[in-house]
Amino acid sequence: MAGEHGHRADELCEAGLELYALALKEGRITQQEADPAPCLIDLGLLQPDIEDMRWLRPVAPAVALPRLLRATAEDISRQRQRDARLAEAFEPLMRIGHHSATAGTPTISVLSGMERINRAITQTMADANGEILAIQPHTGRNAAALAESLDRDQALLDRGGRIRTLYQHTLRHSHAVAGRYETLNGDIEVRTLDEVTERLIVVDRTVAFIPVNKDRTLALEIRTPAIVSYFADTFDRLWHLATPMYPEAVTQPTLNGITPRQRAIAGLLVEGHTDAVIAARLGMNIRTARVHIAKLAATLGSESRAQLGYLIGESGILKQEGTKE
Template structure:
């Protein structure tokens, strides 16, 4: 390699190289640059910041930074959608195992709840019947927790381990050095009591949100997990199978990396083309054919709020009916890249162990 000839090193869109930054600034000033000048900064073409001049292929024209950013963000949204599909596939694959465990636990479960002071069951997976028994088991696990608590709270703003009606024990955990991470749905971003409650806590607390999350989940020290066993939360499974508890914690980690920070440092959810992040989530479910009630259940909203957002979507896209709205959503590029060859983004680093 000749002296002074520095080859371009691949990098992400969030870390500009000096050659690329200088060439793009020049392209904005001069309206175009020779294509040969981009050989030392191919990242500008890869990220969609420069594109060929169709009238003269020897030149490259600059794209608006906002347009290039939207294309990269669409790539991230595709990755999120892919992970949601994988989540559904993994859940479906484990459903027969969970059903088998429930049937086995039902055959061995005691007919009456144990005394509050009774030691934990030795069963690897235990079916807990009734709120008092669920509360007792969750509180025992919290009392012995030494490292971290991971929780998923869909469709509501429960306390971190509210599988039944466990009393609040977040602060004692935090005071002895445990870490607390909680996933809510995006609707929690607009609920003042959520932030107010976490602001009262002192310790290592983080909260993030997603449009959709799994069923309720609580994991202590990646060793003990609790999941609901019915829709009314009158039944729950206490899981002390190390491999299964670690699997559930790994699933949480994957969702955590895709989620948007809410506390202690909230990240904004900017609108794009007049459509907010919540409205894009609703638009995606509309194209799947869900009813207003179905969308409300999936996203943790009430039906009235869903209908307000659908009306705003229709107004932005110029639609006069629900069928036409679905067509307009598909044609707008709102849910995916309009350029199949466009660059893909990468996930943010996220904090995980």
């Protein structure tokens, strides 16, 4: 609720910031001087002088800032926990609403928890007999996680269904991924790209599942035709740009000693991204990314990061890749 000085008590206004700076400079200010900005006391930036209660002394910024940031982080954590509780409470209610509605009614349901999310996907796929479109970005999942959905995928394939999946290029040599598709029998195709979007599953072009948060403990089940159609069209566009991996792999060409992965890194380097961002976007750890950057620099004869960007532009390797496509 906003106070008389025009903002919430837990916010620091410009007037308060100026008074705080004055208090730090002078060492103290009077109670009367602090009246225009009660937020300073509410935030704990001013404290009474125990020797003379007419004065207020400032708390050192190095002490105040971490305390305020910690309080903010705790507020955010409590809000996230509240959101998760609400999503969990409403998820069965949305299910009731969904089943009581007519089949053509558009819905967007919130799914909370990995168990509920996987159960919803399994139930939806159990009723499907057409096509599954999936985008699976690299998340460091182990073999057990990859094998978790084998039964539901095979059941769909046994009914004559089709599965198309997109991964990042970094998973082309993953034994866990390769083993998964060697285990499945049916109409399956897998392709890869330098970068893919967040996880997406589209079932029979009528239902889509997407994550809500980074750890994927919240998801949306979408049955709104316009949105699902948008996701399916996006998948199709990415699919046509991707390189086949399974059942028949197409070898990615090396141009002038530069591998496809190094070209992808070169493009991100030119855009000014850090090593950490490059690694995350291409689905590799930062050490591997730096190894590829070093190899790229050696191939182009670069002795510095700035020179590497210049040499990438001069080499024409990005233009060659674009021309090839």
